[in-house]
Structure formats: C-alpha cells, structure tokens
Amino acid sequence: MKKLLIMLTPAAILFSAAPFATAQESQTSSSPTVDMAKGLSEWDKIYAVFSHPRCADCHVADDRPRWSGAHYGATRVHAFNVQRGTDESGFGNPGLRCTTCHFSSNSNALHGPPGAEGWHLAPAEMAWFGKSSAEICAQIKDPARNGNRKLADVALHVRDDKLVAWGWAPGSDREPAPGSAEATYQAIENWMAAGSPCPMP
Numbered sequence: 001m002k003k004l005l006i007m008l009t010p011a012a013i014l015f016s017a018a019p020f021a022t023a024q025e026s027q028t029s030s031s032p033t034v035d036m037a038k039g040l041s042e043w044d045k046i047y048a049v050f051s052h053p054r055c056a057d058c059h060v061a062d063d064r065p066r067w068s069g070a071h072y073g074a075t076r077v078h079a080f081n082v083q084r085g086t087d088e089s090g091f092g093n094p095g096l097r098c099t100t101c102h103f104s105s106n107s108n109a110l111h112g113p114p115g116a117e118g119w120h121l122a123p124a125e126m127a128w129f130g131k132s133s134a135e136i137c138a139q140i141k142d143p144a145r146n147g148n149r150k151l152a153d154v155a156l157h158v159r160d161d162k163l164v165a166w167g168w169a170p171g172s173d174r175e176p177a178p179g180s181a182e183a184t185y186q187a188i189e190n191w192m193a194a195g196s197p198c199p200m201p
C-alpha cells in the first residue's frame with residue numbers, strides 16, 4: 001500500500017502543478033526560474049527602446065504628445081495646442097485630429113509631419129515619458145495597464161505594429177530608436193525566458 005502511494009504521488013503532483021507553474025513563470029518575477037543577471041541585461045535593451053523619444057513622445061500620462069531630441073532643439077509639448085482629445089480617443093480634439101496633419105507615411109520635408117497609419121496617442125495608462133526603468137517595467141507587465149496583453153502579445157505588438165515600426169524609420173533627420181523591431185522582439189522573448197525580472201525602484 002505504501003509503495004503504491006509513493007509511485008502515484010509524484011505523478012499526481014506533476015499533473016496538478018504543471019499548469020500553475022507555467023502561468024506563474026510568464027507573469028511574476030518571483031518564480032524560482034528567474035535568471036536576474038540575464039533578465040536585467042535584456043530588460044536594459046528593452047528600456048533603451050521604450051524610453052527613447054521616438055517611442056515615449058507618444059506614450060505620455062497627460063494630454064500632450066511631446067517633441068524631444070536634437071531635431072526639435074529641446075524637449076517640449078507638441079506645438080499647435082495638440083491634445084489627446086475630449087473623447088479620450090488619443091486622436092485629438094474633433095476640430096484638430098492628428099490625421100489632419102499626420103498621414104500614412106512621413107513627409108519628406110524637414111520638420112514636416114511624420115506619418116504612419118492610424119497615428120494617435122497611446123492611452124494614458126501606457127505612459128513612459130519621464131518614467132523610470134522600474135516604473136515602465138511594472139507597466140509593461142500589468143495587464144490592467146498594457147491593453148490586457150500577455151508578455152508574448154507585447155512582444156508581437158513590438159514586432160508587427162505600424163506605429164511601433166515608425167520608431168525605427170522616423171523620417172527627416174529624426175534619430176531612430178536603438179536597434180530594430182526584430183531585435184527588440186527578440187530581447188522581450190529572452191527577457192521572458194529569464195523570468196522577466198524588473199529593476200529595483
């Protein structure tokens with residue numbers, strides 16, 4: 001009788017514990033499989049992209065997209081009193097939508113409006129502008145603030161989305177985000193495999 005129990009128990013534990021372990025690994029940083037050194041070095045690459053002006057200038061907590069970097073001569077709120085929009089859509093106020101000026105591709109003129117399909121601000125809860133590495137990391141991992149995405153979906157968004165792609169082809173003499181969409185997608189995959197740790201606040 002005792003022998004039978006010993007034979008059954010490990011299998012039973014494996015079956016009941018497996019789905020639980022998978023769910024934990026993908027979402028929490030306290031999983032025992034976290035490789036801190038590897039994970040944090042991958043996160044640094046991701047942070048360098050997300051915090052770059054070509055990404056962060058559209059990911060703001062308030063209602064004003066930003067212009068920042070050498071091309072703009074300073075960091076400032078977007079000219080022309082551009083706003084998120086009274087309807088909170090991110091497409092601007094009804095009288096002055098983003099798409100009044102931003103088309104589906106970049107203007108070739110120096111200081112002409114850049115473009116990509118569906119140009120609009122990210123929702124306020126997805127804010128990175130002026131945020132720390134730890135704050136951005138926590139936001140990316142929080143389904144309540146990342147558009148209800150699993151990390152694997154965040155990675156796919158970075159690889160495939162057209163507004164994200166613009167960050168590496170911003171036109172005129174704007175500095176592109178570091179690396180590439182594919183390299184950033186890979187960094188997120190590697191970060192997830194290392195347990196997706198976040199830096200200390």
Ligand code: HEC
Nearest residue numbers: 054055058119120121122126140146147154163164167177
């Ligand atoms: C023109 C504005 C704009 C630019 C530029 C932009 N984004 Fe976004 N971003 C958005 C919008 C709008 C959403 C919300 C889309 C959704 O949830 O479907 C979003 C959502 C995201 C998300 C998913 C939500 C989250 O917070 O995890 C990621 C990841 C992301 N952007 C990455 C980037 C990266 C990386 C860059 C630069 C290479 C970038 N974005 C540049 C507008 C922009």
Ligand code: HEC
Nearest residue numbers: 053054057065080082083091092098101111112113120121
């Ligand atoms: C009246 C025209 C106009 C409207 C409306 C407008 N923009 Fe712009 N936007 C511009 C121009 C022009 C530039 C480029 C300025 C330059 O290169 O000096 C620009 C640049 C940008 C940039 C690039 C900043 C960077 O990091 O390189 C972002 C982001 C941006 N706009 C977001 C928006 C969003 C979001 C909306 C709507 C809520 C919007 N804009 C509405 C004219 C406009």
